[in-house]
Every structure is written in structure tokens, then in C-alpha cells.
Amino acid sequence: MAGRGRPSPPAGREPELVPLDFDEALTLSDSETQSMDWSKSFGHLTVMGAEALEALAIKEDGVYVDATLGGGGHSRLILQRLGAKGRLIAVDQDPEPRAWAEEGWGRGEGRLTVKAGNFENLPELLAEEGILKVDGILADLGLSSRQLARRGRGFSWTCDEPLDMRLDPDGPLSAWEVVNRYPEKELADLIWRYGEERASRKLARAIVRQRPIDTTDQLAALAAKVLYRPGPPPRIHPATRTFMALRIAVNRELEVLENFLAQAPALLKTGGRLVAISFHSLEDRLVKEAFRRKDDNGDSPWRPIYKKPLTAAEEEVSVNPRSRSAKLRAAERTAP
Secondary structure (H helix, E strand, O other): OOOOOOOOOOOOOOOOOOOOOHHHHHHHHOOOOOHHHHHHHHOOOOOOHHHHHHHHOOOOOOEEEEOOOOOOHHHHHHHHHOOOOOEEEEEEOOHHHHHHHHHHHOOOOOOEEEEEOOHHHHHHHHHHOOOOOEEEEEEEOOOOHHHHHOOOOOOOOOOOOEOOOOOOOOOOOOHHHHHHHOOHHHHHHHHHHHHOOOOHHHHHHHHHHHOOOOEHHHHHHHHHHHOOOOOOOOOOOOOHHHHHHHHHHHHOHHHHHHHHHHHHHHHEEEEEEEEEEEOOHHHHHHHHHHHHOOOOOOOOOEEEOOOOOEEOOHHHHHHOHHHHHOEEEEEEEOOO
């Protein structure tokens, strides 16, 4: 299906991920190494850790939320700043990061509570712990490198595997269902809305004609064929925007983020801070608009900490190129 003279998906395959070593994680978590080095054990580099800590302005006895636990790099940095009476609630819908924390680096850490769920449901998750308001919330909205590389999840075209893309393995909707069952117009609209793919209608038409499409290789090859343009190779693979759009749709990422941002003011104490790290313009736009929104009286629950978003330092980008697209915004909860 690679398509006569058209660019096909890269021949190289991601290396097999190293199985998680929980005992090694526990040993490393006791050391004073930087979180960026430590989180390599999970197969993911923490993004803008120092900037996130500064923006949170952590109090030693405060209660904080890491709304997207992932490899635990940000959580570990927060715990290093908390005193004996501080507390951290870490949330993730993916079972692997939760196990990495509970059985690995966070084993025996009494100040850490790991919760299964989506940060869209943060009010309920906090209520289960008897918590109404917190001193700070951190949300790193990026997909972890381990999730992208892990076999069987269908996030990347570099591995030939079933179309899935669910962050929660038990989620109700998979990418296969979107690709193979959505009407052509609805499919085209979501590829345009979430992936900003200009040729979304042409691609959706080709997908419908090609059905069934069962694997990431099939979809990537079709996108490469349909979106082919003569000339120098494109900067990114032709399937990049389509895969991003499908992942966002499958996991309701923008809807979840909007709900979270609407709930956040009620979850923070006066003076508490929300820090969000986004990785594409759709997410960043929602965060920016939420921090600027005012009610009918001209009042806002937020006081932005920075006039413009912070970006990763050149040194970090040189070590972790994926941090190049990160934008950090932060705001403080004003008095109700």
C-alpha cells in the first residue's frame, strides 16, 4: 500500500522499551540527581521541571496536584520541595505510570497519593481524599515518550500495530472505530479541526474508499500517498497531523481540557496556582483564553503570572528536542 513513487512510512522501527524496574526506580528516587536524568528510567524526559516548580511557588505544608502523573518527573520535583506535612495527589488514567509510582519510585512515600482517573474528574478524585481545595495544580498536557514508543497502543506509525490510541486502555472509543465507522464528513471535520490538515476532505474520502483500515502502517501509507507533493521531502511525515487529530478525538483531549479549566478555579485556594504545559496551539489557545476570561462584571478568577508563555531553555531543547514546542502558562487564583 506504500503507493507508486510516494513516500512511505519510515522503515525504521522503534526499539523495544526496556521493562520497568521498580526497585531501580525506588533507588534512583532517593538520589539527588536531576529529574530529567532520573525519568530516563521510564523512557521519558521531564519537560520544563524547574520552570514548573517556580511557577507553582510551592509551600512546604501545601497540598498539590500533578494532574498528569506520567513518568513522575514533575511529581518527584514537587515532593522534594514539600515538607513532612505536605501532600501530593498524582492522577493518571494510564495504569503503567500509576504502577511506576506506587510500586517503583514512590513506594513508601507517605505524602504521595496516586489516583486512577482523568483530570477532568479532579473534583471527584479530590473529594474521595477528603480534599476540597488545594494550593496548586500542575498539568503537563503532552503525551509521554514512553506512550508513543510502547508497542500495541497505536500512537505512532513507526510500529505496525492495530489502530487504538486510547490513553485509557479501557476507554470506550478507539482510533479504529473513528477511521472505519465515522461518516466521511465527520471524519474530515475532525482531521481539520484537531490536526489542522488542509487536505482533510481529500484524505477522508480516500480513507472511506480504502476501508477497512486496521493498522497504523496502512493509515500512514495512505496518508503519504494522498498527501504526496513533488519536491523536497516534507519536514514532518504526511500522517503526523492525522494521527494527532485521531488521538485528540479518541481521548476527547480538548473537551477534557476545557472541562478541567472551567473546574480549576473552584479547586484552588485563594492565591493557589494553576500551571499548564501545552505542546500544540489548540491546547495553548484554550489555556490562554481561560486565563483571560472574565464574567459579566469584568472580573476574572485568574491573575496571570507571566505576560507571555515560557518556553524551554536552549540547553533543555538540545537534550530533549520534544521540549521545543512546550509552552508554560501559569495563573494565580484571585479572591472570589
